[in-house]
Amino acid sequence: MAPVPLCPAEAIPLRGTPRCENTVDLAEADDFLRRHHAENPELGPVEHRLAEVHAEVAATGTYRHTPEELTFGARVAWRNSARCIGRLYWRSLKVRDLRDLRDPKEIADECVEHLKLAANGGKVRPAITVFAPDEPGRPAPRIRNEQLIRYAGYVGPDGGVLGDRRNVELTDLAVGMGWRPPARRGPFDVLPLIVEREDAEPSMVELPPDAVLEVHIAHPELPWLAELGLRWHAVPAISNMRLRIGGIDYPAAPFNGWYMGTEIGARNFADADRYDLLPYLGRRMGLDTSSVRTLWKDRVLVELNRAVLHSFSAAGVTITDHHTESDRFLTHLKKEEEAGRSCPADWTWIVPPMSSGITSVFHRYYDKRELVPNFFAGDTEGVCPVIH
Numbered sequence: 001m002a003p004v005p006l007c008p009a010e011a012i013p014l015r016g017t018p019r020c021e022n023t024v025d026l027a028e029a030d031d032f033l034r035r036h037h038a039e040n041p042e043l044g045p046v047e048h049r050l051a052e053v054h055a056e057v058a059a060t061g062t063y064r065h066t067p068e069e070l071t072f073g074a075r076v077a078w079r080n081s082a083r084c085i086g087r088l089y090w091r092s093l094k095v096r097d098l099r100d101l102r103d104p105k106e107i108a109d110e111c112v113e114h115l116k117l118a119a120n121g122g123k124v125r126p127a128i129t130v131f132a133p134d135e136p137g138r139p140a141p142r143i144r145n146e147q148l149i150r151y152a153g154y155v156g157p158d159g160g161v162l163g164d165r166r167n168v169e170l171t172d173l174a175v176g177m178g179w180r181p182p183a184r185r186g187p188f189d190v191l192p193l194i195v196e197r198e199d200a201e202p203s204m205v206e207l208p209p210d211a212v213l214e215v216h217i218a219h220p221e222l223p224w225l226a227e228l229g230l231r232w233h234a235v236p237a238i239s240n241m242r243l244r245i246g247g248i249d250y251p252a253a254p255f256n257g258w259y260m261g262t263e264i265g266a267r268n269f270a271d272a273d274r275y276d277l278l279p280y281l282g283r284r285m286g287l288d289t290s291s292v293r294t295l296w297k298d299r300v301l302v303e304l305n306r307a308v309l310h311s312f313s314a315a316g317v318t319i320t321d322h323h324t325e326s327d328r329f330l331t332h333l334k335k336e337e338e339a340g341r342s343c344p345a346d347w348t349w350i351v352p353p354m355s356s357g358i359t360s361v362f363h364r365y366y367d368k369r370e371l372v373p374n375f376f377a378g379d380t381e382g383v384c385p386v387i388h
């Protein structure tokens, strides 16, 4: 493989941000620009824009997307997300262009705005806010939280965890940075946002209560379940994935859709390394938990998932169920095929975590090719091997 050309700022030592040393991959930029024009014929021929971008990259090592390119690129990144079952509405993604923001505090404040406009009083809107990209010699800010809303996980003296086990490390980080948990710690304490930039002071900002829409969980027939004080937030906003469009990396670009019930009821509440609620609920339901063969876990799972869907609906907060979403995904797949495109999909993520065989998405295989634009985990992994 030919070595990647280094940018003029090569001499400036940078810590832990290898991507921002490289000039933009022109083949990836060209491919994206051609796709943008091909899918939007009203833009006319692409040649002028290609020449413009080549000149900009030659002079600066990078280029700036037009607002239209950014919007299209972010939507296509969602369309290409092989793990997402909810892609039928990829065209409706609202794109907030905040690329001029690089200051950690300002970014944290705009994440709060993002949450408010995404929650929209319960009628959840898919949205992405795009902050400054990596540029040669000029690293972009990054959000440490995996999602904008994360519940603290506190390790007790006996090794048990109060709250979300997944967030123990983030909780420790926040505490180490001076965050004070509430006087009475609970299982659903919202963690502060932590935004970093390697050449600036990190910023830690508490989410105000009006930015965190939550739903209390009750069961349609089991009144005692409401008394457990279970709740979950309405907006799942992933905030630690790198958006890559046409060779440009946007490391801070939080995005959200709305929840599918099983994400909460069959994973967040049920996984042994999350809230691990099944054993307790099985006993409360009076089930025979002496053997897995009684299918007590399966029975609890169904009731817990009914409770989640019931509670979100009753609160007027958008949520979908795994049957509906499976059918919608196949509609999306058909539309993509009709448009002459392949729809990358990862069976192991698309198939819901309960009742798999009675959902429509179970009964077929998918195209596994990875495409860009896309979202990637981490700074270095996920350099896309295949371009459209």
Ligand code: ARG
Binding pocket: 086, 236, 238, 256, 257, 258, 259, 260, 263, 264, 268
């Ligand atoms: N599964 C994650 C969670 O439970 C959220 C992932 C994104 N989900 C979505 N519906 N857009 O929080």
